Amino acid sequence: MAAEAGKVDPMHQFTIEPLFGTDHWAIAGHNIAFTNSALWMAITAVVLWLFMLGGMKRALVPGRWQMAVESMTGFIDGMLSANVGPAGKKYVPYIFSIFMFILFANLLGLLPLGLIGVHPFTFTSHFTVTGVLAILSFSIVLIVGFWRHGLHFFSLFVPHGTPWWLLWLIPFIELVSFMVRPFSLALRLFVAMMAGHVLLEVLSSFVINSTNAGAGFGLAIGVPSFILMIAICALEMLVAAIQAYVFALLTSLYINDAENLH
Amino acid sequence: MPQIAQIAATYASQIFWLLLIFGAVFFVIGLGMVPKVQSTVDARDKQIAGDLAAAEQARKDADAREEAYRAKTDANRAEALKVTQAAKAKGIFDSETALAKADAEIADTVSAAEARIKAASDAASAGIETIAAEAAQAMVARLSGANITPAQAAIAVKAALANG
Secondary structure, eight states: OOEETTEEOTTGGGOOOEEEOTTTOEETTEEOOEEHHHHHHHHHHHHHHHHHHGGGGOOSSOOHHHHHHHHHHHHHHHHHHHHTOGGGGGGHHHHHHHHHHHHHHHHHHTSOGGGGTOOOOOGGGOHHHHHHHHHHHHHHHHHHHHHHHGGGGGGGGSOTTOOGGGTTTHHHHHHHHHHHHHHHHHHHHHHHHHHHHHHHHHHHHHHHHHHHHOHHHIIIIIHHHHHHHHHHHHHHHHHHHHHHHHHHHHHHHHHHHHHSOO | OHHHHTHHHHHHHHHHHHHHHHHHIIIIIIIIIHHHHHHHHHHHHHHHHHHHHHHHHHHHHHHHHHHHHHHHHHHHHHHHHHHHHHHHHHHHHHHHHHHHHHHHHHHHHHHHHHHHHHHHHHHHHHHHHHHHHHHHHHHHHHHHOOOOOHHHHHHHHHHHHHHO
């Protein structure tokens, strides 16, 4: 976006720009300015709400939109009942919210709004955001685990069939793998989204710079790069859906650990 | 990398707005709208299952009714066959009885008639003798002038009839 002196900075798209409230919006000294990131969170929430409104007609014979909404809830419901079982029913609101929020954020961030001068900000490419979502999911796992099983939840770190002579090592490995979960959850989404956007930005800089360098360069480098960009845009839409799915799936798998301890 | 370069300046804002907006999404959409959508789906599934069960029940009823109808028809047919056979047998018996009775009556009538004919012919032949005797007496009186008694005439007639 920032073509300063013919240079395209692929990281510039991730810059957070405060829109208002920079000066005096603060909680305990921490500035909580309304930024472009917050704006796109709000847009995501509103778009998601509009999408859901189509499912509120509650018709016996659903229209296309209602069918789409119902297939999304049915998808999450099916995922939870497959991974957690009957006890998974009560997590549908949370998993649905997190799946749809991430999915819509990822997809809205891919909108080609740059064409009309608007910068679609993908807030899921910030680990402050994905980190909070991961910590939310991880906290639910911890709370449910200790609520349902008490201190017995620690037996999660001793899988079935652990040989007695490995009891000194396995719980440690399990503990590490358990504690890594929120990081892997947060970093996976953040990295996937950021990498895709950087890749598109780098390819677009190839197109711009090679074309600026002359028609020959433009044909030799710009056109293939542009074709590749189209293909990667399709891939990015797939990644946007897959990353939202992975986040929701892993959260439901972790919840399964907490619900049905071995 | 702005995510790291700006973290000190923006983390509070990011976390605050994310919690606020995601919280709103969770409470309004997750807790408010999703259960309603699911209840719609559940209600529909239930209705479909109910309708299917009702259709299955109706099909079973129809089958049972058809079976009953068939059994009834069979029974009726058997009954009708029985009735016709009985009627046929009765008809045969009745006609035979009537025939036998009529035969007997006819035989009686015939024998009575024969008896009457015999009596009549007897009477007739007796009459003939008397008349012949009177005629013979009259003929003898006319021809010979001899008076013969009716008894003599009768004897002569009888002898003539027996010979003739």
